[in-house]
Every structure is written in C-alpha cells, then in structure tokens.
Amino acid sequence: MIQQIDHLGIAVRKLEDTIPYYEKSLGLKCHGVEEVESQKVRTAFFDAGGVHIELLEPTADDSPIAKFLETRGEGIHHIAFRTDDIEGQLKQASESGVRLIHEVPFEGAAEKLVAFLHPKSTHGVLTEFCMAKHHDAAGEGDSMVE
Amino acid sequence: MIQQIDHLGIAVRKLEDTIPYYEKSLGLKCHGVEEVESQKVRTAFFDAGGVHIELLEPTADDSPIAKFLETRGEGIHHIAFRTDDIEGQLKQASESGVRLIHEVPFEGAAEKLVAFLHPKSTHGVLTEFCMAKHHDAAGEGDSMVE
Numbered sequence: 001m002i003q004q005i006d007h008l009g010i011a012v013r014k015l016e017d018t019i020p021y022y023e024k025s026l027g028l029k030c031h032g033v034e035e036v037e038s039q040k041v042r043t044a045f046f047d048a049g050g051v052h053i054e055l056l057e058p059t060a061d062d063s064p065i066a067k068f069l070e071t072r073g074e075g076i077h078h079i080a081f082r083t084d085d086i087e088g089q090l091k092q093a094s095e096s097g098v099r100l101i102h103e104v105p106f107e108g109a110a111e112k113l114v115a116f117l118h119p120k121s122t123h124g125v126l127t128e129f130c131m132a133k134h135h136d137a138a139g140e141g142d143s144m145v146e
Numbered sequence: 147m148i149q150q151i152d153h154l155g156i157a158v159r160k161l162e163d164t165i166p167y168y169e170k171s172l173g174l175k176c177h178g179v180e181e182v183e184s185q186k187v188r189t190a191f192f193d194a195g196g197v198h199i200e201l202l203e204p205t206a207d208d209s210p211i212a213k214f215l216e217t218r219g220e221g222i223h224h225i226a227f228r229t230d231d232i233e234g235q236l237k238q239a240s241e242s243g244v245r246l247i248h249e250v251p252f253e254g255a256a257e258k259l260v261a262f263l264h265p266k267s268t269h270g271v272l273t274e275f276c277m278a279k280h281h282d283a284a285g286e287g288d289s290m291v292e
Contacts, residue, residue: 001173002172002173002174002194002195003195004194004195004196004197005151005154005194005195005197008151008154008225010269010270010271011270012269012270017269018269020242021242021244021267021268021269024238024242025238025239025242025243025244025263025268026148026227026235026238026239026273027147027148027235027238028148048148048150048151048227049148049149049150049151049228050150050196051150051151051197072218073270074269074270074271075222075265075269075270075271076221076222076225076270076271079154079222081172081194082195089172089173092170092171092173093171093172096166096167096170096171097171098167098171117171119221121167122167122171123156123158123163123164123167123220123221124156124157124158124219124220124221124222125156125220125221125222127172
C-alpha cells in the first residue's frame with residue numbers, strides 16, 4: 001500500500017546554483033549532499049514537512065539526468081511513493097497494464113529498495129516506488145531519500 | 147514559513163482516462179472532481195499520506211493547462227507549498243530575486259489564497275504558495291486543494 005509521497009526528484013544543472021533558491025527564497029534547509037555513483041548523480045536533500053525534495057545534478061554525460069536536461073531542461077524529474085510492500089505494489093501496477101522499468105526492485109541510496117514505472121504508461125509522470133529495507137527499524141520515517 | 151508540500155498539480159488530457167491509473171495501478175482514492183472556471187480546468191483530487199495529487203484537465207483551448215500539454219505533453223505541472231504567511235513568503239522570494247507571477251495572492255478553490263512564482267527563476271519548477279483563508283478553522287489540514 002502507498003503510505004505517502006516520499007520525495008520529489010528535481011533535475012538541475014548545478015546543485016550549487018540551485019541550493020540558494022531553496023534555502024533563501026523558500027526558506028527550506030539543505031540536509032546534505034551525496035553522490036550516488038550508480039545513478040551518476042549528485043543529490044541535495046531538503047525536507048518540506050515530511051516530504052523530501054531531492055535535487056539531482058548529473059555527474060556524467062550519460063547520466064539519466066543529463067539526458068533529461070538535454071530534452072526538457074531543468075524541472076521536476078520524478079515522484080516517489082513510499083510503500084510498505086514494493087513487490088505487491090509493482091505486481092498491482094503491472095497487472096493493471098502499467099509498463100515497469102524495473103520488474104525487480106534494486107537497492108538505491110540509504111538502504112532503500114526502489115523501482116520505477118515507465119512514464120509512457122503513467123500519463124507522463126516518471127514514478128518510483130520505494131521501501132525501507134528494514135521495516136522493523138525505529139524512525140523509519142526519518143530515513144533519507146533515495 | 148513553509149509548512150509542507152500541499153499538493154502536486156499534474157496536467158492530463160482527460161481526467162476520465164487518467165483516474166483509473168491512480169486508482170487501480172497505484173491504489174489511491176479519488177476524493178472528488180471539481181471544475182475551477184477561473185483557471186479553465188477540471189480537477190480530480192487524490193490523497194497520498196497528507197499530500198494531495200491534483201489532476202488538471204483543460205476545459206478551453208486557452209487554458210494554461212492546454213498550453214502546457216501542447217508544448218510539454220502530460221506530466222507534472224506545478225508544486226504547491228502550504229504556508230502560514232503567504233505575503234511574507236512572497237516578499238522573501240521577491241527580495242531574494244525570484245520573479246513573481248502574482249505579486250498579490252488571489253483566491254483559488256476551497257477558500258485558499260494562492261500565488262505563483264515564475265519557473266524561469268525557480269530552476270524550471272512552476273511553484274505555488276497557498277494558504278488557508280481561515281487559520282483558526284478546525285481541521286485546516288483537511289482543506290481541499292486549490
């Protein structure tokens with residue numbers, strides 16, 4: 001079951017050029033910057049009342065974010081829903097006709113399992129499911145975003 | 147101060163073609179469909195753990211959503227932050243160099259005051275501030291989205 005929106009991924013050209021907007025213009029706090037090598041991105045995290053905003057800067061020309069920037073420019077890249085049953089969520093989506101990018105969840109950052117649905121079958125919204133690997137951990141709601 | 151992400155606006159061609167994806171594939175519940183004449187849209191609302199998803203279908207060729215669909219296709223249209231001080235939030239954004247689409251908040255649906263920042267100065271993300279008109283009302287968190 002979907003518990004809530006976990007985070008929004010936003011594609012940007014340079015973190016350092018964008019962080020001041022979120023901090024100074026919106027008044028949100030940056031909780032950290034992290035490189036995710038497998039995805040070829042650097043990310044900066046903000047918290048907006050329990051939903052994270054994740055800025056994504058490409059670290060290579062063949063990063064998915066580099067391709068997105070090339071065709072669409074800066075903007076919202078994906079929406080991630082937190083679930084307590086990622087396998088069941090993928091099965092439900094697949095059985096209702098949604099095309100999955102990942103049939104099997106893989107490990108994202110911060111010990112989360114993640115999988116994406118294809119925007120061609122989600123009315124243009126690149127959609128991620130994510131689940132904490134350790135359900136019994138205290139403070140699950142505080143886990144960092146993918 | 148920004149309290150939380152209030153809702154995400156998602157541009158779609160037809161509500162009736164899109165609602166089944168959110169209901170059947172994601173398992174979210176549609177809380178209602180409403181026409182907002184001033185914005186020339188029909189909207190359908192979903193709740194995802196306290197953040198609303200607002201599908202937006204244009205009702206006229208000159209609707210802002212019709213223009214968005216023409217140039218970008220279906221997808222995430224805007225992000226709305228809930229604040230308890232919309233005037234202060236606009237002032238903070240403006241003073242830090244952000245271009246405002248609305249210098250003065252106007253009344254959106256569901257008795258909310260709303261105003262937008264221009265995506266050219268927010269790194270590509272059309273950004274809305276919204277505030278309940280009646281702060282003292284009980285159950286403010288349950289108020290419907292713009």
